[in-house]
Amino acid sequence: MSENTRVPMAAGNWKMNLGRDSARKLVDELRNLSYSLESVQILVAPPALLLPLVADWVSGSRVMVAAQNMHWEARGAFTGELSASMVREAGATHVILGHSERRHVFGESDDWIRRKVGAALAADLVPILCVGEKLEEREAGRTLDVVGRQLSIALDGVGADDGAKIVVAYEPVWAIGTGKTATPADAREVHAFVRRSLAETWDGETAGRAHILYGGSVKPSNIAGLIAEPDIDGTLVGGASLTAEQFVPIVKSSMKR
Numbered sequence: 001m002s003e004n005t006r007v008p009m010a011a012g013n014w015k016m017n018l019g020r021d022s023a024r025k026l027v028d029e030l031r032n033l034s035y036s037l038e039s040v041q042i043l044v045a046p047p048a049l050l051l052p053l054v055a056d057w058v059s060g061s062r063v064m065v066a067a068q069n070m071h072w073e074a075r076g077a078f079t080g081e082l083s084a085s086m087v088r089e090a091g092a093t094h095v096i097l098g099h100s101e102r103r104h105v106f107g108e109s110d111d112w113i114r115r116k117v118g119a120a121l122a123a124d125l126v127p128i129l130c131v132g133e134k135l136e137e138r139e140a141g142r143t144l145d146v147v148g149r150q151l152s153i154a155l156d157g158v159g160a161d162d163g164a165k166i167v168v169a170y171e172p173v174w175a176i177g178t179g180k181t182a183t184p185a186d187a188r189e190v191h192a193f194v195r196r197s198l199a200e201t202w203d204g205e206t207a208g209r210a211h212i213l214y215g216g217s218v219k220p221s222n223i224a225g226l227i228a229e230p231d232i233d234g235t236l237v238g239g240a241s242l243t244a245e246q247f248v249p250i251v252k253s254s255m256k257r
């Protein structure tokens with residue numbers, strides 16, 4: 001596997017939170033931080049209605065913007081949905097796909113997520129592909145089976161050129177929004193497995209260029225142990241990404257030593 005050239009990423013998934021004023025305040029702080037912290041990629045995923053505004057506020061800085069979801073079709077009768085080109089036009093460069101809330105609250109299937117990954121790449125959006133097991137799956141010893149299945153279906157048809165751009169976020173469902181975090185050792189096992197799976201899908205060099213983030217109750221108090229793991233290339237953060245008080249220390253601690 002090639003030398004690690006991955007610049008760590010701190011990504012904030014705001015979910016259905018923050019209005020225009022609170023978003024502006026947070027983005028201004030991240031924007032300022034980005035000028036002095038070149039060794040971390042900062043990304044925010046605001047609610048869709050705020051995408052063009054946030055993209056405008058961060059322009060000229062190193063803060064990047066992601067959508068939280070999108071549809072795979074280019075246009076049509078899909079009430080409430082957004083296409084990849086709409087997301088791109090709104091100023092996003094990335095899109096979160098297959099988040100556990102999309103999978104388990106809104107019933108998205110592996111096959112839908114596969115179509116979304118293809119549509120995102122075709123529109124020049126970087127997919128942040130979320131994978132992760134439920135508590136009962138972990139307790140049944142099925143974590144790697146579940147993550148392996150989610151990866152192989154979602155990445156079916158994706159070539160090595162696109163593979164290097166992909167961001168995978170390992171987010172154990174039992175750790176999301178629960179305050180329970182995977183231990184660095186738990187995360188290490190799954191991240192190493194994801195890296196191996198990507199190498200089997202493409203090749204070692206491509207797998208070595210893809211980012212694998214950890215997500216699930218990341219906080220300023222637990223980021224250091226996670227980021228110290230060689231295969232953890234950053235974090236996808238929900239609750240603690242909503243205020244500068246919590247997110248700024250996470251971003252600062254995301255540098256690899």
Ligand code: PEP
Pocket residue numbers: 013171175176177178179215216217218236237238239240
């Ligand atoms: C998430 O929603 O992707 C997430 C990891 O949430 P939290 O940090 O709140 O657990």
